[in-house]
Amino acid sequence: MSAAAAATTAADPSSSGRPKLPREARIGLAVAAILAGALLPLFIDGEGGFIDDATVALAYVVMALGLNIIVGFAGLLDLGYVAFFAIGAYTMGYFGSLFHITANNGEGIHILVSGPAANLPGIHVNFLIIVVLAIVATTIAGMVIGLPTLRLRGDYIAIVTLAFGEIVQRIAINGDDIKVFGSQLTAGRQGITPVDKIDLPFLAPFNSLELRPWYWVAFALVLIALFVNFRLRDSRLGRAWIALREDEVAAVSMGVPLVKTKLLAYGTGAAFGGVSGAFFGSYLNTVNADQFQFSFSIFVLAMIILGGLGSIWGVVVGAVTLSFINNRLIPDVLNDVPAKIGLNFDLTELSFGIFGFLLVIMMVLRPEGLIPERRRQIELSAGIEDLAVDEESVYEARVP
Amino acid sequence: MAAASLPAAQPAALRAARRFASQYGLIAVLLIMPVAFGIHDLRTEGDLSRLGNNLEDGLSNGSIWALVAIGYTLVYGIVELINFAHGEVFMLGSFVAVRLFGTIGLTAATGVPGLVVGLIVTLLVSMIALGVLNVMIERVAYRPLRNAPKLAPLITAVGFSFILQNVGLLWRGGSQQGIEDLINSQAELVNLGGVSVTHGDMLAVAVTIPLVLAMTTFIARSRLGKAMRATAQDPDAARLMGINVDTTISATFLIGGMLAGAAGLIYALYQTTIWYFQGFTAGLIAFTAAVMGGIGNIRGAVLGGLIIGFIQQISDNRIGTEWTPAIVFAYLVLIMVFKPSGLLGEQTREAG
Secondary structure (H helix, E strand, O other): OHHHHHHHHHOOOOOOOOOOOOHHHHHHHHHHHHHHHHHHHHHOOOOOHHHHHHHHHHHHHHHHHHHHHHHHHOOOOOOOOHHHHHHHHHHHHHHEEOOOOOOOOOOOEEEOOOHHHHHOOOEEEOHHHHHHHHHHHHHHHHHHHHHHHOOOOOHHHHHHHHHHHHHHHHHHHHHHHOEEOOEEOOOOOOOEOOEOOOOOOOOOOOOOOOOHHHHHHHHHHHHHHHHHHHHHHOOHHHHHHHHHHHOHHHHHHOOOOHHHHHHHHHHHHHHHHHHHHHHHHHHHOOEOHHHOOHHHHHHHHHHHHHHOOOOHHHHHHHHHHHHHHHHHHHHHHOOOHHHHOOOOOOHHHHHHHHHHHHHHHHHHHOOOOOOOOHHHHHHHOOOHHHOOOOHHHHHHHHOO | OOOOOOHHHOOHHHHHHHHHHHHHHHHHHHHHHHHHHHHHHHHHOOOOHHHHHHHHHHHHHHHHHHHHHHHHHHHHHHHOOOOOOHHHHHHHHHHHHHHHHHHHOOOOOOOHHHHHHHHHHHHHHHHHHHHHHHHHHHHHHHHHHOOOOOHHHHHHHHHHHHHHHHHHHHHHOOOOEEOOOOOOOOOEEEEEOOEEEEHHHHHHHHHHHHHHHHHHHHHHHOHHHHHHHHHHHOHHHHHHOOOOHHHHHHHHHHHHHHHHHHHHHHHHHHHOEEOOOHHHHHHHHHHHHHHHHOOOOHHHHHHHHHHHHHHHHHHHHHHOHHHHHHHHHHHHHHHHHHOOOOOOOOOOOOOO
């Protein structure tokens, strides 16, 4: 494995055109950003549209950080990420709603829940346990979807994952016709609703009027996702992913275990999608087959492309930006622009055209994203003369 | 996987089984549905006319997929890119054709000679329009990225497919639209022993066969076709031999777009409903067809298109339309797992 690390280092001319901030400044910036994020809800209305958009944006950050592991770190273009969103959301729907209304002869099964859910029929499990279940389910699903792609490269992976995403969506849509143990597999387009609110130990169950607790839960999920992302990127596994991304043949011949490394990328990336999916299921109060469309995968992909593939802070910025563009800028601010200039259509209809345009523009003009990962920036834009390697920055890249 | 490719690591029986599976596995998988339903028909109805009807509908439907699949396979062969926007080009083909019917003034009441001339004019115009559109997409979205990492053009392709989808959405709105049934497509033309051939089937086959023949001849015989094959094999060597690689790639996109335009016209006449989202599913189905036949191989794309059309018809007819995409995609995954090189294809670098 040390050989693989050496290979990574050799392929890693870590100096870039962008001046690198000193370590203290970077930590200071990160702490300031986290504090600002955590204290933000205290200064805004707990019911308004803004905190709603902010919460959704944070949940998207978790999802984008997950996809970033698969696409950004390991270089496996996954166009079926929506499958993990779906599986996470359905885990929430199965174990936290009235969906299995006949469970336990109509009396319901309740595990560590309080509040109104404790007296309802159906299966009701504590949110934290559901998150664990969602992680398990999506990790397995990620590996299952990853298996057929192990022999493939490049665009073929994209197509197979896309096909899996579509199959999952089809099952979600048509699942109300499938009976498993006497109950429906999914609720199809009608959706599973209502879904239990998040119910944390020592706290009252959340409600849909006071959105601050939801925000803080989403924020905590983001912090966990960030921590895992940073630790994984700098770990042996993370270096193996990057080695595979840069040159699969070289990495394998240096002793990187191909199957294990790729499957772990799919599994970990999928797990974040599942966590975020469970959160969305509870927050949006519905698990509906129409949520799980291909365009969702592209939406999340556009976030990490905009921010910069593989760049963790870039992905955060990209996810927050696109989420706000989608939920606030297009429907609230710009929506009447076509009408003003005399055109007869709704801008919200075109949001995915706008994201498509964004993908094309980003790729043609600034393929490294808003906040590029340094390694990729070099790969994409710098010439050979910029590749002056100094020992210190190579070391820094591996042990920041 | 790395260990599996070492020949000495596994016993001979296992190796033979693997070889057998990789050679005939795909064919066996493809035969499961027709054979199962054939036996079912024989037992319940006593003849195979239902299966025959499925087969015949599948052929006409499949010829549409074949035309679209050729576009994928040509582009993949020459620039190793899955042109995600191709399905959307096909969708716009339908839209342009329907618009032209209106402009020319074709209605169901038009007499046969007028209809034939009108259709041929529409076919030519929409083929040229869509061919040019495809060339422009290549110029804007793919050419600037020719030396970028492989992920980059794939992402712009996805982006472009969304842009074109929204163009369609703006053009004709978000719901399925019925169009005038110009050729009375469901009317029976002949009945061959219980298998009914409709006008729509006839049109699909009558347009597809000449187009495919013309195209294969063009690629096999003409100077530009030769340049296309050379570029597909080795772009750098082709450039050294004095071939203008950029023009050749543009020509490939032109032909692909033209065939997609033709397919769009047939689809509009055949299904008599069009909507902006038809291109997405059609694109994936056609891509499955191209992979099934062996990507980069034109005959393979035609064969794959016909087989996928057949699978699709059986599944529409017997399992339910709502499951068809899932079944086609399941086939796609199976092919990728067992034989990524497809029925007729050679091993490509990507599918290895």
